[in-house]
Amino acid sequence: MSAQIWVLGGTGRSGRTVAARLARLGLTAVLVGRDANRLHATAQRIGGETLPAPSLAAAAAEIRRQRPAVVVNTVGPFTATAPAVVDACRAVGSHYIDLANDVPALLAAYEMHDAATQAGQTVVTGAGFGVTATESVVVKLCENRPSPLRVRVDMVPSIAMEEGTAGEALIGTLLGSLDGRRITDGRLAPARLFGDPVRLTLPDGSRVTTASMPSGELLAAHRASGARHVLSATSEAPSSSLIRAMTPALSALMRRERLRSFATRRLARVRVRAKERPRDHSWGHAVVTWADGENREGWLRLGDAQEFTGAVSAEIARRLLAGEGRPGVYTPAALFGPTLAESCGAAYLLTGRGGSGKR
Ligand SMILES: NC(=O)c1ccc[n+]([C@@H]2O[C@H](COP(=O)([O-])OP(=O)(O)OC[C@H]3O[C@@H](n4cnc5c(N)ncnc54)[C@H](OP(=O)(O)O)[C@@H]3O)[C@@H](O)[C@H]2O)c1
Known part of the structure; x- marks a missing residue:
């Protein structure tokens, strides 16, 4: 096998986007991937080589045998899939990238920092739209x-959205995120899910409501x-008051492993209809407030969020292959700074700077 970057979940939405960007x-x-026919059809469309592996354990065994330089894991939920793949990568000196965007997966990844550092391995977690778009604005403002x-x-x-099923990777990740969390006094603390709604005016003049949902972005x-x-x-x-009222009960139910x-x-089998992009741009947004009252606001503007996910993972894979990483566990902008997002086609708009503090 000549290519040095492997994409696990190569037939999925994210896997295909990453491979196309590569x-x-x-x-x-x-x-x-698990299905040789679908792998072959995908490779015919977007290019690439194929490696059928009937399970993730089989994929991990192949990593140990064939020692790729970089592995991009797009198979969620990452709390379940990352540990064995990261271990296999570490054993043979492969760098690792995943698209985790939930709190438990990022916490588990950060726990691996010392082992990765000692092994000279770079682990990049959160290499998708959510973490990268918001973290990049925070790094820029701070x-x-x-x-x-x-x-x-x-x-x-x-x-x-393309027509099809949502899939277990995505639904498993979403249901695993239904537990309210925020950082209070420097610590991860319980919080009301879908609370703190804010009506935002986007830089293009359109308006959206956002509400709290704990994710990798938080950490x-x-x-x-x-x-x-x-x-x-x-x-x-969800902005519906009915769903908000039902949320505590739903969160409690989803904590039961078998029920989840x-x-x-x-839910993974429910068919979704093809859907156009609802607006021209996706946005990452941050408001940062200092103790003296100064506050700064910034936006990151980009196109389709799924395309950006592919661009971010591919660009990180390229850089790791070129030896530009450093040992340890990082999220994208923590490793490569705020310019990474720009090199993936995004642009910053720093709109607000106010408060009583010195500038
Ligand atoms: N950080 C971000 O902003 C961001 C952005 C996009 C996606 N994501 C995350 O990335 C993950 C994938 O999302 P997606 O939309 O690409 O999902 P998807 O289209 O369903 O693709 C998932 C892929 O994983 C494979 N897979 C699923 N379960 C598997 C298992 N048990 N063993 C081996 N392979 C398995 C599927 O293979 P089969 O075809 O054989 O089932 C498929 O190729 C989700 O966890 C999602 O939350 C994060």
Whole structure:
């Protein structure tokens, strides 16, 4: 096998987008997946080599045998899939990238920092739209500044949906996120899910409502800023008051492992219709407030959020292949700074700067 970048889940929405972006960078991906026919059809369309592996354990065994330089894991939920793949990568000196965007997966990834550092391995987690778009704005706003008191990040994705099923990877990740969390006094603390709604006016003049939903963005924004209080919100949080009222009961139910697995399997099979992108741009947004009252607001503007996910993972894979990483566990902007998002086609708009503090 000649190509050095492997994409696990190569037939999925994210896997295909990552591989297509790698091809645009002049890099050949090895698409790894469970279904040889679908892998072959995908490779015919977007390029790349194929490696059928009937399970993730089989894929991990192949990593140990064939030692790719970089592995991009797009098979969620990452709390379940990352440990064995990261271990296999570490054993043979492969760098690892995944698209995790939930709190438990990022916490588990950060736990691996010392082992990765000692092994000289780079692990990049959160290499998708949500974490990268919001974290990048926070890093940009906090550059050369002391730690702020408070940060709120909002993600406003715009994604075209193809017809098909949602799939267990995506649904499993979503159901695993239904537990309210925020950073209070520097610690991860319980919070009301879908709370703190804010009506945002986007830089293009359109309006959306975002509400809190704990995600990898929360932890990445906390690490990037060092703020004592952090909240992460999204325009994907349901705005209906009925759903908000039902949320505590739903969260409690989803903490039961067997029930969550059952719901994941059922919802994963529900067919979704093809849908156009609801707006021209996706946005990452952050408001950062310092103890003296100064606050800064910034936006990251990009196109389709799924395309951006592919671009971010592919660009990170390219850089790791070129030896530009460093050992340890990082989120994208923590490793490569705020310019990474720009090199993936996004642009910053820093709109607000106010308060009573010195500038
Ligand atoms: N950070 C971000 O902003 C961001 C952005 C996009 C996606 N994501 C995350 O990325 C993950 C994938 O999303 P997606 O939309 O690409 O999902 P998807 O289209 O359903 O693709 C998932 C892929 O994983 C494979 N897969 C699923 N379960 C597997 C298992 N048990 N063993 C081996 N392979 C398995 C599927 O293979 P089969 O075809 O054989 O089933 C498919 O190729 C989700 O967790 C999602 O939350 C994060």
